[in-house]
Amino acid sequence: IVDNERWGMNRFLSHDHSGPIIAGHYYNYIRGIWKDGTKLQYGGNGFPWGSGSRVECNYMFPGTSDPLGFGTGGIPQPEWSEITENNVPWDRRFMLSSGPFTLEPGGINSVSIGVSWARDMSGDNLDAITALQKANDKAQKLADDCFNFKGCVPPLDDFHFAISGPVTVNFSYFGEANTLKWNFGDGKSSKEKYLSHVYRYPGIFEVSLEVKTKCGNSVISKQIDLRKGTGVALTRLEGHGSGGYYLALEEESIEKILNSPDHKADKIIYKQGAGPVSIEIMSPLNFKKGNYTIFFTGLDSLGRWKIFKHQEKDTVTSDYFLMDGGMQDIPLWGIRVITKPFSYPGKEPLNGNGFIGAAQTYKSPAKKWLKWMEDDDLRASRNWIRAGRHNWSNVPDSLKDYEHTSWQVANNVRLIDPEEDYENIIGGGWAPYKLVYAGLSGLSHPNGRTSANMGQLQSVDVVITSDTAYWTRCAVIELCDEPEMAIGNAWKNSFRKSPSVGKNGMPDGSGNGMGWFPGYALCLETGERLNMAFGENSWMAGQNGRDMIWNPGSHFNDDGQAGHGGKHAMYVFRNSANDSLSNIPHYDGGEFWKKTSNPPNHSSSGVNLAPVWRNCMWVGYPMLIPGKQLLETDVTISLRVHSPFGKQYISWWNNGNPVYEFTLKEEEIKDIPEPDFSAYPNPFKDFTYLNLNDAINGLFSMEVYNLNGSLLSQQHNLSGEGFVFQRNGLQAGVYIIQLRSQKAKSVVYRKKLVVVD
Structure with a gap:
């Protein structure tokens, strides 16, 4: 190849602080030759005497970027990177070269050098490499276009976030933008480039950023998990x-x-x-x-x-x-x-109401197929969660939010959920049974809902899966509002009067009203699997409402028999074996439902069904995303409340x-949470700067420990917002530095420090 101005990189060699010293060393390094005259070898540490393949190469640590063996004479090699060699993360030094080029006497050769810089605020060193690769690709494209900006700068395809508190996240976008809009996954949004957002509760949130410039648009999405706490496993x-x-x-x-x-x-x-x-x-x-x-x-x-x-x-x-x-x-x-x-749900209706958090996670996030019937306070047919303060005299009964009965009033607050803590769980698609509307188009039993107790809610996981080994045998509930329109004239909130089906959806000859929910529910407090049920509106044959299968559709229906997606509501029941009126056990393979399917009096009042429904804890109102396939991937719904010990x-x-x-x-010890002070650089070789960020007021002491808990050094009567921490003979390794206020002994901050040679 002769005089190709876009030849690219011909050599890349990584080394540590013991690298080249004299000019001859540097010249050899850019040719892929070590100080001892040996050529760069593929694998190991790049030296002939290392653990490599003994194949001469042009590029060190190419990872998977050279599948055709361009740097090894056309012979492909296995992956070779700092990860495969288990190298310790730290600063890197390297040399690269492009050439040689021929420069005739009097000739001029213009060389453009670009340095790409990128940083991942929320990930680790590998995420930073990915960010750098993206930035480098953009720089290369700019060079290929001869630095023609075409009058504008395209939007970046990335944003950064950093979790700064239990429910606080800092967001930033460093690119150009004519307009931008954040959606934080909790119904809130912003148009600022740099901001701090506070969520109402821990959970998993899908955050998206839409950016528009003159060159085009970009939509970036990331998932943020705020569920992780601190402490040991119990x-x-x-x-x-x-x-x-x-x-x-x-x-x-x-x-x-x-x-x-x-x-x-x-x-x-x-x-x-x-x-x-x-x-x-x-x-x-x-x-x-x-x-x-x-x-x-x-x-x-x-x-x-x-x-x-x-x-x-x-x-x-x-x-x-x-x-x-x-x-x-x-x-x-x-x-x-x-x-x-x-505490417990309902005890403090003006202070969180016992709700901790919720999350929905897909086993394969790229295959999202499930959505939820979002509660709408202003439309009776969609106002299925009655949380809030809409109960004044000029609000019609069909839109009023629920109050406690006189004997259930908590702390003199009559409304069950005045601050709507349970109104927007997973996009308004899940709610406590106590708050689920029992009127026309509703999903709850009037008497059962009235006698249900918010304080009996428990933290559960509901998993939807295609694995039939984990399906739940359960009752299929009639949700048609008018018995005359339902199959067999079944009363609402009673068992469907269609033949029970097996996992294949075909009648199994076991009677009426039983089916299979494709998944299961677990109580994380008791360690039990729970009983479930799901609903259908048998009048809605065109929306899968009468086949005894949990297969919600995507169609909205607000007229007459309002029921969206066929009304395949999901119900989760607590273990109420100590309740003499119902005696609902934990999951028993459907035996409880078999015994219950015959005795209930299907009267208009349905009084005999109330003891069963009073022990229903959670309700979900699912729908299928249009164009998606049911059960494409597993879905886990996590619901967490501050339930009392028992x-x-x-x-x-x-x-x-x-x-x-x-x-x-x-x-x-290695998992001690990071404190409110910072250390930079960390890892470090000789010293690091500790910035307290106003974490401690007044005098404080500093102690240094190794991972065995041995005290190595200590200093007292320190003060100020920061100071330089010297290595002072510490061997390479991981240490714990502890800062303790001398005024308030309980104020302690700890941080991991990494010392390298």
Whole structure:
């Protein structure tokens, strides 16, 4: 190849601080030759004596960017990157070259050099590389177009975000924009380029940004997960409750519940930071590895927690009552215990109303197929959730929001959900049964809804799947408003009067009113699978309303028999085995529904059905996205509330009161949450600058620990907004730096520091 001005890069060589020294070294490096005269080899560290393939090459760490072997003489090679070599993330030095070129005497050769810069604010080092590749592609395209901007700058196809608090996210867009619009996935939007957004609750949110310039438009979407908490993983041994935290089970516990013959698990393991009690590492100095148990002495006003370490005699008791909630440091073991005040949905209607958060996640996000019937307060046919303050005299009954009955009024607030905390769950598609409209076109049973109790809501996961092994045998409910128009003249909220079907959708000869919901529901507090039901409006034959199959459509119908998508509402029932009127157990393979399908008196009042419906917790109103296929991928709906702790007898040694086990491991120290101060650079070689960001007022002390919890150094009487931290002989490795206020001893901040050679 002779004198090709767009030849591109011919050599790329990465090296550390022991690289070239003299001019001859530099010249050889740009030709792919090491200081000892050996040529760059493919694989390992690039040296002939390393673990490479002994194949000479032109490019170091090409990853998968050279599938045709352009840099290895046309012979393709396996992937080679810093990831495959397990290199430690740190600053990199490299040399690259393009040429050689022929420059005749008197000739002129113009060389344009561009440096691409990009940063990913929310990801790791690999995300930063992806961002840099995108920026480099744009720079290359600009060069290929001979730097012709065509009078405008196209919009970027990326935005940045950083989670700065439990429900606070900072967003930024660094590109050009004539107009832009954020949609934060919670019904809120903004037109600012840089902003901070506060969500009402933790969850998973689909955030999109639409950018318009003279050159074109760009729509960028990202998913933001605000569910992760802090603390160690807990194993429930007895009792139940959410404790006011966003619960999440480990996969092994979910599989244990699903595969158990009795559809429950006695021991359930919560993911790290997602259990009913928060236990955090507060002091690496006193950190003690081992197994621990925390148990509640009672659930009344005098109840406390106690913790003991296995194989040791020491027991620590809370210095506050469980009912009040609190935070307590235990220097003996270097941990901190945080419990929230007892509460439940409906107790504080003006302060969150017991709602924690919700999320909808797809196993394959690119295959979204499910949407929800969004509640609309101004249209009676779509106002299926009666939360809010629309109850004054000039509002028609068909639009009024629900109030408590006189004997259920909470804290002198008559409205059930005055701040609409339950109005917009997953786009207004899910709601507590207590708030679901029971009138014309509604989805609830009048008497059952009235006697339902908000305080009995529990944190659940509902999973929709095509895997028939996990389908739920359940009742199919008639939701036609007029019995005369329904098959068999079935009353609304009673069983469908069509033959029961099997998983294949064909009659199975087992009677009437039974079908299969394609999925399951789990209670994350009790470790049980729950009973479910789904609805159909059998008058809506054209919308799959009479085939006894859960197959919602995409059609809206606001006239007469209003029912959208065939009215395939989803119902989740709590375990009410202690309720003498209904005795609904946890999931039993459909046995409860079989016994219930015959006795109910299908009268207009439906009084005999009320005990069943009073124990329904959650309702979803699903629809199919037009053009999509049902069950394209699994969907998980997560609903979380601040439910009260309760007795659940499993091991019996604590009288059914909550008992949890946890294990402190060295890895826990590595997962200490980041504090409100920063260190830059980090990793560092000689020093780093610590910026406190006003985290501590007044004097403070600084302590440095290794990962074994050993104190290596300490300083006292420090002050100011920042200072330089010197390496001072520390070996390469990971350390914990701890800053503690000398005035308020409980104010402690910790951060991981990485020292490299």
